[in-house]
Amino acid sequence: MESVTPPSERFTRTHQVARRERAQTVAKWVFGAMSLAMVLPLVAIIVYLLYKAWPSLGWEFLADIPRKGMREGGIWSAFVGTLYLVGLSLAISAPIGVLAAIYLNEYARESWLNRLINMAVINLAGVPSIVHALFGLGAFVYGARFGFSILSASLTLAIMTLPVIIASTREALSAVPRAFRDACANVGATRWQTIRAVVLPNSISGILTGIILQVSRAAGETAPVMFTGAVFFKAVSRGDLFPYRLGDQCMALSMHLYTVSTQVPNVKESIPYATAVVLLGSVLLVNASAIVLRIWLRGRKKW
Amino acid sequence: MGAPRPQRPKASIAIERIIEFVIRLSGVSAVFFVAAIFFFIFREAVPVLWDPDFDFAEFLFSKEWYPTSVNNVRYGTFALTIGTLSVTGVAIVLAVPFGLGAAIFISEFCSPKIKETLKIVIELLAAIPSVVWGFIGLTVMSKLIVSVTGTAVGVNLLNGGFILALMSVPVIVSIGEDALKAVPDSYREAALALGATRWETVFRVLLPAAKNGLLAAVLLGVGRAVGETMAVLMATGHAVQIPHGLLDSVRTLTANVAAELGEAPAGSSHYRVLFLTGVLLFAITLVVNVAADLAVRGIRRK
Amino acid sequence: MTRNRIVTTLALSGAFLGGTLLALFSPGCGKSGGGPAMTTIQVRGSDTMVNVAQAWAEAYKVAAPNVGVEVSGGGSGVGIAALEKGTVDIANASRNIKPEEAERAKKNTGKEPKEFIVGFDGLAIYVHKDNPMTEISLPQLAEIFAEDGKLTKWSDAGVTIPGASDDTIIRVSRQSSSGTYEFFREHVLGKRDFKLGSRDMNGSKEVVELVGSSKTAIGYSGMAYATPAVKILKLSAKPGEPAYEATVANTISKVYPLARSLQLYTLGEPQGEVKKYIDWILSPAGQKILAENGDVPLNPAGATK
Numbered sequence: 001m002e003s004v005t006p007p008s009e010r011f012t013r014t015h016q017v018a019r020r021e022r023a024q025t026v027a028k029w030v031f032g033a034m035s036l037a038m039v040l041p042l043v044a045i046i047v048y049l050l051y052k053a054w055p056s057l058g059w060e061f062l063a064d065i066p067r068k069g070m071r072e073g074g075i076w077s078a079f080v081g082t083l084y085l086v087g088l089s090l091a092i093s094a095p096i097g098v099l100a101a102i103y104l105n106e107y108a109r110e111s112w113l114n115r116l117i118n119m120a121v122i123n124l125a126g127v128p129s130i131v132h133a134l135f136g137l138g139a140f141v142y143g144a145r146f147g148f149s150i151l152s153a154s155l156t157l158a159i160m161t162l163p164v165i166i167a168s169t170r171e172a173l174s175a176v177p178r179a180f181r182d183a184c185a186n187v188g189a190t191r192w193q194t195i196r197a198v199v200l201p202n203s204i205s206g207i208l209t210g211i212i213l214q215v216s217r218a219a220g221e222t223a224p225v226m227f228t229g230a231v232f233f234k235a236v237s238r239g240d241l242f243p244y245r246l247g248d249q250c251m252a253l254s255m256h257l258y259t260v261s262t263q264v265p266n267v268k269e270s271i272p273y274a275t276a277v278v279l280l281g282s283v284l285l286v287n288a289s290a291i292v293l294r295i296w297l298r299g300r301k302k303w
Numbered sequence: 304m305g306a307p308r309p310q311r312p313k314a315s316i317a318i319e320r321i322i323e324f325v326i327r328l329s330g331v332s333a334v335f336f337v338a339a340i341f342f343f344i345f346r347e348a349v350p351v352l353w354d355p356d357f358d359f360a361e362f363l364f365s366k367e368w369y370p371t372s373v374n375n376v377r378y379g380t381f382a383l384t385i386g387t388l389s390v391t392g393v394a395i396v397l398a399v400p401f402g403l404g405a406a407i408f409i410s411e412f413c414s415p416k417i418k419e420t421l422k423i424v425i426e427l428l429a430a431i432p433s434v435v436w437g438f439i440g441l442t443v444m445s446k447l448i449v450s451v452t453g454t455a456v457g458v459n460l461l462n463g464g465f466i467l468a469l470m471s472v473p474v475i476v477s478i479g480e481d482a483l484k485a486v487p488d489s490y491r492e493a494a495l496a497l498g499a500t501r502w503e504t505v506f507r508v509l510l511p512a513a514k515n516g517l518l519a520a521v522l523l524g525v526g527r528a529v530g531e532t533m534a535v536l537m538a539t540g541h542a543v544q545i546p547h548g549l550l551d552s553v554r555t556l557t558a559n560v561a562a563e564l565g566e567a568p569a570g571s572s573h574y575r576v577l578f579l580t581g582v583l584l585f586a587i588t589l590v591v592n593v594a595a596d597l598a599v600r601g602i603r604r605k
Numbered sequence: 606m607t608r609n610r611i612v613t614t615l616a617l618s619g620a621f622l623g624g625t626l627l628a629l630f631s632p633g634c635g636k637s638g639g640g641p642a643m644t645t646i647q648v649r650g651s652d653t654m655v656n657v658a659q660a661w662a663e664a665y666k667v668a669a670p671n672v673g674v675e676v677s678g679g680g681s682g683v684g685i686a687a688l689e690k691g692t693v694d695i696a697n698a699s700r701n702i703k704p705e706e707a708e709r710a711k712k713n714t715g716k717e718p719k720e721f722i723v724g725f726d727g728l729a730i731y732v733h734k735d736n737p738m739t740e741i742s743l744p745q746l747a748e749i750f751a752e753d754g755k756l757t758k759w760s761d762a763g764v765t766i767p768g769a770s771d772d773t774i775i776r777v778s779r780q781s782s783s784g785t786y787e788f789f790r791e792h793v794l795g796k797r798d799f800k801l802g803s804r805d806m807n808g809s810k811e812v813v814e815l816v817g818s819s820k821t822a823i824g825y826s827g828m829a830y831a832t833p834a835v836k837i838l839k840l841s842a843k844p845g846e847p848a849y850e851a852t853v854a855n856t857i858s859k860v861y862p863l864a865r866s867l868q869l870y871t872l873g874e875p876q877g878e879v880k881k882y883i884d885w886i887l888s889p890a891g892q893k894i895l896a897e898n899g900d901v902p903l904n905p906a907g908a909t910k
Binding site for chain 1: 319322323325326327328329330331332333334336337339340343344346347400401404405407408409412413421423424425426427428430431432433434435437438439441442443469472473476500501502503505506523526529530531532533537557560561564565569577578581584585588589591592593595596
Binding site for chain 1: 643645647652655656658659660662663665666670672673674675676677678692806807808809810811813829830831832898
């Protein structure tokens with residue numbers, strides 16, 4: 001009877017408990033600091049780039065073409081080029097990606113084929129961008145004889161960004177509850193009728209999020225376009241909205257950043273920084289809009 | 304009896320067939336594309352294997368890379384492979400503790416609000432294009448390294464490794480967090496009920512339970528680092544040599560292809576050897592990705 | 606009800622795709638309908654010339670708004686290789702075309718490459734501005750850069766760099782098969798190869814930037830790329846012979862040992878807009894831009910006026 005400690009004392013802060021709690025606090029702070037170590041670079045990078053780019057930043061920088069041997073002026077030709085590349089690659093990869101996700105989520109059963117497709121999607125996402133560049137060069141530029149052109153570059157980008165769309169569309173589709181599909185099937189709808197009447201309308205915003213993410217990925221890629229259709233410089237008139245044709249080569253924002261920071265001598269110091277800010281800014285803005293869309297969706301979800 | 308069952312118009316059925324066919328086609332397109340990638344790089348690479356100047360053992364194990372020499376062309380990628388491995392190694396040594404630490408913090412220690420913010424930050428970090436990272440390495444990091452260490456050249460192994468670490472950390476955090484989230488709450492409750500502190504729960508229960516997923520996170524981080532091109536092209540200093548210290552410049556397989564592909568005349572042996580490097584990279588990432596996938600599948604099955 | 610939803614869904618995606626496609630294809634149709642047809646001239650090749658080619662393209666857009674010139678770098682070898690396949694209109698080269706390259710071009714396309722010399726350039730040897738060295742000879746350079754070269758430290762060359770703890774020479778080179786790299790190898794190293802471990806930069810500017818930020822570095826690049834952070838060494842053909850500065854005059858009189866011509870190549874006699882463009886490059890307007898870019902024009906007295 002005496003040997004058993006009274007319950008109240010069992011929970012007192014013994015030396016050992018204090019030590020364990022200390023370990024707990026230390027762990028929390030260490031891990032917290034590690035997380036903070038990721039926030040800091042992001043903030044530091046953005047602030048530093050903005051600070052260095054400040055003298056050049058402005059509407060004029062975006063709207064003007066590069067001048068004086070790319071040492072001054074703006075980035076209009078590169079910006080429009082990126083819009084072309086992203087737009088065309090999106091037009092190719094969005095339908096294929098969405099349909100592929102529909103197949104994987106709605107049609108495919110657990111089978112070797114399904115496993116193979118999953119594996120392929122994972123690998124497509126993991127293949128280094130330079131390998132995609134090699135592929136684009138071998139398949140589109142030389143293989144299909146599209147030459148160095150916007151078309152070759154966009155096709156390369158489209159294949160490269162396909163997994164982004166497939167993954168996020170799948171996520172959106174699988175968020176639609178099973179019961180919705182069952183209910184629809186029970187009133188006699190075929191599988192495709194179910195998909196277009198119930199599944200797609202309920203997941204369209206999630207699919208849009210995926211498409212937005214594709215845009216951000218495609219806009220930032222350099223290596224794949226560098227060898228398939230992006231050029232060092234293309235003479236374009238200021239304010240020309242349609243300076244390129246499908247078979248032309250174009251400038252791209254990402255490649256422009258590379259060239260002005262490694263190949264143009266005596267460039268005004270703020271110009272490469274401002275180019276980086278515009279590229280980073282547009283990519284982050286696009287991503288942020290996807291995040292906002294997702295959060296808004298989650299708040300609105302009824303099931 | 305009664306009215307006959309209403310039939311859908313034939314056209315509508317036919318359209319549905321076509322749509323389903325297109326869906327199935329798109330479904331297998333990913334397989335087709337991966338096969339096409341392999342086919343096209345292999346097709347461009349393969350003729351060099353019969354080239355009398357080319358020796359496969361030399362390709363893998365010689366550190367002499369003289370693709371355009373006048374008197375003695377040598378295609379040895381050993382120094383480049385070591386370059387890739389060393390930069391990846393530095394990146395992983397930096398990124399894994401931070402990545403897993405942050406994953407644990409996000410998953411186990413912080414309030415929902417902080418969790419939400421951190422996840423957004425990580426997503427944005429992952430979205431930064433590699434050429435911007437390269438630019439940061441070339442301008443900001445290199446100056447920082449020169450002023451801190453007093454070394455002569457700021458674009459080197461350390462610079463590239465650091466940039467790559469920042470690039471692969473988001474992958475490690477998000478996959479790692481998924482892995483921890485996949486551990487059933489009953490594990491946590493059981494541990495807490497036994498009087499374990501949160502830290503003890505993490506260390507003794509969650510980490511062992513999620514080890515496959517965490518391994519996958521690390522592997523995918525490695526895959527990202529191995530395949531990265533523009534950032535290492537700009538930040539590592541691009542010297543063909545086996546590094547002896549953190550402050551030596553190196554050249555990686557990817558950067559080598561990016562630097563020389565533009566200028567190797569199509570169809571030349573040099574061009575084909577670059578495609579062969581592509582096959583090598585493709586194979587490396589394939590193995591890494593499949594391994595990561597198997598690791599994840601491992602936890603799912605349990 | 607369901608029909609409505611389909612319509613919305615399809616309309617959404619349709620509008621989206623249609624919009625993008627329209628935006629992309631309309632320019633092609635629009636341009637051919639109204640206004641003069643756009644002509645594209647593709648230029649590819651030498652990294653040394655990429656900046657002057659860019660400046661030409663930029664200025665020519667003002668002179669002839671209906672011509673869009675596309676400029677890519679890559680290296681002289683790439684430009685010529687593209688010419689062999691007939692995929693570019695003009696190849697820039699900072700070295701002369703090799704006989705076998707001309708042969709291949711003739712075999713592939715049936716046309717003889719035609720050469721236009723458009724200017725001159727001195728290949729300058731750059732060191733950091735704090736480096737006390739003022740001149741160097743070709744054999745010394747070879748000893749620094751060549752595969753079995755003996756010069757690895759500045760002290761071996763009798764130079765003390767102020768404020769440098771480690772005086773190992775940092776060699777800054779170019780990626781293989783840029784015209785500059787080949788020119789340097791041919792004229793400085795002879796038959797020898799480069800020593801591995803040099804920092805092989807992708808652009809002429811990167812070479813100069815790296816040399817400017819590192820006290821113990823030495824590199825080579827076109828003379829148009831000088832910045833305030835670097836110094837150009839005088840160069841002599843042999844030790845003991847007089848060393849010459851990389852100036853316009855010395856490049857033209859060829860007393861500077863590493864002077865070279867810059868040229869354009871076309872397939873056969875250029876036609877139409879390409880001919881007009883090359884004529885313009887050779888005219889005082891084009892030559893003035895070349896001179897402003899830091900290279901040496903064909904006729905310096907005429908172009909600088």
